[in-house]
Amino acid sequence: xxxxxxxxxxxxxxxxxxxxxxxxxxxxxxxxxxxxxxxxxxxxxxxxxxxxxxxxxxxxxxxxxxxxxxxxxxxxxxxxxxxxxxxxxxxxxxxxxxxxxxxxxxxxxxxxxxxxxxxxxxxxxxxxxxxxxxxxxxxxxxxxxxxxxxxxxxxxxxxxxxxxxxxxxxxxxxxxxxxxxxxxxxxxxxxxxxxxxxxxxxxxxxxxxxxxxxxxxxxxxxxxxxxxxxxxxxxxxxxxxxxxxxxxxxxxxxxxxxxxxxxxxxxxxxxxxxxxxxxxxxxxxxxxxxxxxxxxxxxxxxxx
Amino acid sequence: xxxxxxxxxxxxxxxxxxxxxxxxxxxxxxxxxxxxxxxxxxxxxxxxxxxxxxxxxxxxxxxxxxxxxxxxxxxxxxxxxxxxxxxxxxxxxxxxxxxxxxxxxxxxxxxxxxxxxxxxxxxxxxxxxxxxxxxxxxxxxxxxxxxxxxxxxxxxxxxxxxxxxxxxxxxxxxxxxxxxxxxxxxxxxxxxxxxxxxxxxxxxxxxxxxxxxxxxxxxxxxxxxxxxxxxxxxxxxxxxxxxxxxxxxxxxxxxxxxxxxxxxxxxxxxxxxxxxxxxxxxxxxxxxxxxxxxxxxxxxxxxxxxxxxxxxxxxxxxxxxxxxxxxxxxxxxxxxxxxxxxxxxxxxxxxxxxxxxxxx
Numbered sequence: 001x002x003x004x005x006x007x008x009x010x011x012x013x014x015x016x017x018x019x020x021x022x023x024x025x026x027x028x029x030x031x032x033x034x035x036x037x038x039x040x041x042x043x044x045x046x047x048x049x050x051x052x053x054x055x056x057x058x059x060x061x062x063x064x065x066x067x068x069x070x071x072x073x074x075x076x077x078x079x080x081x082x083x084x085x086x087x088x089x090x091x092x093x094x095x096x097x098x099x100x101x102x103x104x105x106x107x108x109x110x111x112x113x114x115x116x117x118x119x120x121x122x123x124x125x126x127x128x129x130x131x132x133x134x135x136x137x138x139x140x141x142x143x144x145x146x147x148x149x150x151x152x153x154x155x156x157x158x159x160x161x162x163x164x165x166x167x168x169x170x171x172x173x174x175x176x177x178x179x180x181x182x183x184x185x186x187x188x189x190x191x192x193x194x195x196x197x198x199x200x201x202x203x204x205x206x207x208x209x210x211x212x213x214x215x216x217x218x219x220x221x222x223x224x225x226x227x228x229x230x231x232x233x234x235x236x237x238x239x240x241x242x243x244x245x246x247x248x249x250x251x252x253x254x255x256x257x258x259x260x261x262x263x264x265x266x267x268x269x270x271x272x273x274x275x276x277x278x279x280x281x282x283x284x285x286x287x288x289x290x291x292x293x294x295x296x297x298x299x300x301x302x303x304x
Numbered sequence: 305x306x307x308x309x310x311x312x313x314x315x316x317x318x319x320x321x322x323x324x325x326x327x328x329x330x331x332x333x334x335x336x337x338x339x340x341x342x343x344x345x346x347x348x349x350x351x352x353x354x355x356x357x358x359x360x361x362x363x364x365x366x367x368x369x370x371x372x373x374x375x376x377x378x379x380x381x382x383x384x385x386x387x388x389x390x391x392x393x394x395x396x397x398x399x400x401x402x403x404x405x406x407x408x409x410x411x412x413x414x415x416x417x418x419x420x421x422x423x424x425x426x427x428x429x430x431x432x433x434x435x436x437x438x439x440x441x442x443x444x445x446x447x448x449x450x451x452x453x454x455x456x457x458x459x460x461x462x463x464x465x466x467x468x469x470x471x472x473x474x475x476x477x478x479x480x481x482x483x484x485x486x487x488x489x490x491x492x493x494x495x496x497x498x499x500x501x502x503x504x505x506x507x508x509x510x511x512x513x514x515x516x517x518x519x520x521x522x523x524x525x526x527x528x529x530x531x532x533x534x535x536x537x538x539x540x541x542x543x544x545x546x547x548x549x550x551x552x553x554x555x556x557x558x559x560x561x562x563x564x565x566x567x568x569x570x571x572x573x574x575x576x577x578x579x580x581x582x583x584x585x586x587x588x589x590x591x592x593x594x595x596x597x598x599x600x601x602x603x604x605x606x607x608x609x610x611x612x613x614x615x616x617x618x619x620x621x622x623x624x625x626x627x628x629x630x631x632x633x634x635x636x637x638x639x640x641x642x643x644x645x646x647x648x649x650x651x652x653x654x655x656x657x658x659x660x661x662x663x664x
Contacts, residue, residue: 040453080643089308089654090646093392093453094597098646101590102639108632219632224461231454270469277458284455285448301310301654 011255016147017213019251021046021205023150025229026236026243027157028201033233034161035194036174036295040096041081042202043226044103049074049203050210051107054114054217057207063122067146067207074203075196077103082195085299086188092297104220111217119215122146146208151244153201158240170194174293177300187300202226224277231280235287246283253279308654318652323598323605326645327612333644334637343627351627352619352634365618367505371576373614374513375400375568377607379592381516382564384601386557388524389536393558395441395456396565397589398463399434403566404573405470406433408580411495412475412486422494427508427570434566435559437463442558446551452558460589471582486580489573497575509571513610516564520603533557565589591617594642613638 025046032039039045052073057066081099084090122144161167173180173190181187209225210217232246257272265272331353335345356365379396386393393399407430414422441455475486490496500506524530535543536553544550568588577584595613599605620634 084643084647088647088650090649094642095646097394097593098639098642101594102636102643105632105634105636105639109630109636112630112632224458227454227457231451231458234451234454268469268473270465270472274462274465277461281444281450281455281458284450285444301308 011259013143015248015251015255016143017251018254019247020147020150021208021213022225022229022232022250023243023247024146024153024205024208025202025226026232026247027150027153027240028198028205029229030233030236030238030240030243031157031161031170031201032194032198033296034174034238034293035170035191036177036293036298036300037085037191037195038092038096038297039078039081039099039195039198040093040230041077041099041103041226042198042229043222043224044100044106045074045077045199045202046103046206046209046226046229047107047220047222048077048103048110048206050206050221051111051114051217053203053207054117054119054210055110057120057211058114058117061120063120063211066119066211067204070203070207071200072203074199074201074206076199077106078195078197078199078202079192081199082192086191086195089299089301092299100226108219111219114217115219117217119211119217122212122215144212146204146212149204154240154244161240171293174295177295177298181300181302187302191300202229205229228276228280231284234292235283237287237291238293249283250276250279307657308650309657311653311655314652319600322648322652323600323609323645325648325651326598326641329644329648330637330641333640337633337636338629341629341633343629348623348627348629351623352616352637354619355622356615356618365622367499367503368618369611369614370505370510371507372617373610374507374510375572375588376592376595376613377513377610378509378516378568378571379561379565379589380595380599380606380610381513381520381603382561383592383596384520384599384603384606385524385533385560387537387596388601389533389553389557390540391554391557392453393438393441393456393561394453394593395438395458395460395589396561396592397585397587398456398460399437399562399565400569400572400589401460401463401467401585402437402569403430403434403562404569404584405467405475405580406430406436406566407570408475408486408489408573411489411492411574415487415492415495418494420494423497423508423574426495426574427567430566430570431563432566434562434564434569436562437566438558438562439555442555445554452554456558464585467580467585468582471580475580477579484582488578490575490578495574497571507571507575509568509575512567512571513607517603517607520606524603529556565592591638594638597642598645616641 025042029039029042049070053066053070056069057063077099081095084095085092161171169185170190173185173187177187206222209221214221228250232243232250235246236242254276257275261269261272331349335349338348339345356362356369379400383393383396407426410426410429411422437459440459441452444450444455445452471484471486477485477487497507497509532543532548535546536548536550540550573580573584591613595606595609599609616634616638623629624631
């Protein structure tokens, strides 16, 4: 065992990369849940995004177009969920599960000819001046653009939810859909848009795995990342900034256990591999105190 | 303009008709999908849904129906209790794995002793293992209010890692020349879950599944506990006034589903799978969720839905080997079935009204 082989700067830098897919998926789900919808299909949307992004990127040679394709794929699956739960008034828990099972099957089918194919490379951005700062430079300012997209999305979501009129409407719909309906807001339209945004974000998160982090397509490659994103939303108490903390905490555990595996610690690999999931459970137990949006998971039906 | 009007009571006729409608829609859209994959849609649908029962090799496939259907029905019956009470255990796959490990551990520890008590002991250990694994989300939910959906699911990934560690380490066959996987339990007479009638596919797991269906039916429709379960789901506050202890209800429902999933795991590992190996589990715990919903959380419905889902597994394998249909297409077909069921379910609870725009 050689713990000195673990470089703390590289560790922190890869922490940001490891946290990004979860952060992207979680910020989308946060908006969905603030609109009062519980979409348990994040895992399904994420893996569909991973495969559709990979296919688009490989066939066009452009990772950016790949990410666009992933967002589209995720949003499309989200739309299916939206139609079922908002228009056909199905149970959100069951539909979310169905979406995950469906997405896993769909992605496996779509990606069967892409196993073993290499993704076009997605270069890191070396931000001039800032990237040259010692220690902080390599940790924060030498990543690929999607890491920053994730951070910008968190900031933008916070601004949208708390500083804009549309954000207020969305929160009103999530807190009490009957009152929002009585005020004349289009509950179903707001929710459908939120669900599609959530799907697009989950798709981006999935594509980050298949295009940047791995970068390959393998069946079931999200390995529960979508569920961890759901857990982080609860951990964050439905607040955008605390999502960052949750995602980095999770990214930290993931990266640390991978580094420990590489360093050859005397703990069997299997027990290290289960640590991110155990950490998620522990975090959920400690932080179950947040207040969920009032109408979360309830079916809205405007009766006359 | 199309309007939905809530029915005062769910329509019984539609409750029976919607699963059939969902199957029909799945066949149609599945057929389009198969055509898009370059297969003959009619031949593929026939291969999946009819060949296992009626082709010239059906004598081989029919027993498979029982072997694949039994774990699905057993797990789904357990899940249906929780789902009716609004307790969402989606980690049956993990409970299934841990049940199999605990049950197999008893068998492996006693090898090569021969006694008629070993197999029953293994079944008990399997049920206990599944129950314990399900108690983790249960106790966390009761003590800390932690979301049982997420915890039970996270534990599936943990269970898979434990399984890998067992197959490669503690439970590896000492005479296996270093290959991963335990001793073959189906070749150890006292621990084997063999067919009760040769060539029928009928093993103890199938018997347990039928018992579970009867037990489930009596409990849900004839016993006060079943009434409390249904009440907890439909009106949690009303249930409290009726004397239901919600915390106990959570633990009992998770316990039942854990025990049945654990037993299903043991029957599988000591019979059809034969040994603890890295991937002996094939996702029955997740497919059972589809079975539970497709069967409308009703024991008899679950029995039929389990049969249908087993049919798609077997038919899917036939289509895979005879027609070259990708295995993922079957997984997609199963997901689609649940989707369509949830979509057409609106007809059970709502009436569709057409009205002129403006008169609303």
